[in-house]
Amino acid sequence: MWKFAQFAYVAEQYGYRYSGLDPELRDSDTPFFVFRALPDARERAAVTRARFPGALAGGRLPGMRAWPVLTLPEARGEVRLLHARIAIDYFGALGRQRLRPWLVGIPVVLLFFLLVNGELHVRGLTVAAGAAAALFLVLAASRIFVRRRLATHQRLLGRSGVRWPP
Structure with missing residues (x-):
């Protein structure tokens, strides 16, 4: 879940926000996590691509160290909050079984x-x-x-x- 939270943070830098479990599949045995495009997704993606031009080619990701992927101190708080949200959704899905x-x-x-x-x-x-x-x-x-x-x-x-x- 921590890696998933790290990549959710990166997705937010490109204009996509983690929005929880899919409500239609909430009661299924496999939770399906949903990301939604933000209204300013294109602008965020353009700014992030300009700041991190090599990210899509295996370079450094926003808020992360290149390899192994580790969260940088400036992004750690946001990643921790994303991890908590993801964990609540996942543990909630487990608890409903x-x-x-x-x-x-x-x-x-x-x-x-x-x-x-x-x-x-x-x-x-x-x-x-x-x-x-x-x-x-x-x-x-x-x-x-x-x-x-x-x-x-x-x-x-x-x-x-x-x-x-x-």
Whole structure:
């Protein structure tokens, strides 16, 4: 996501603004990020092309060091805010995924494996129950992690005066 935020910053220098997830695909399993052309996109692009003539040929990008692509100090704050906006959109898309299929599917798949392999007895069921419990713990921990990261990014945007999502 950090690289994506860096390139979103570069796109803004050329006149395109990151505007969040595509509302029509918001509930899909694959989030689709949208950029919109700014009203002054042509002028921004002309100024940026004049300042960085070799950018399109593999040269230095606006606000970035050439190779490896690293954010320069003057652009770091903007890239950090873009990263927070992208992360909120992405973590929000992850948070909307339903857990019920996982909660039903994991035990069913494990029971199916036990049945196919002829291990449907107490020891096999104990191992399957332990594996299912471990996977449930991983799912719960990932949800907690996502919520904490989301809150961290929302605080960063709140301190900067950015309301996201718009």
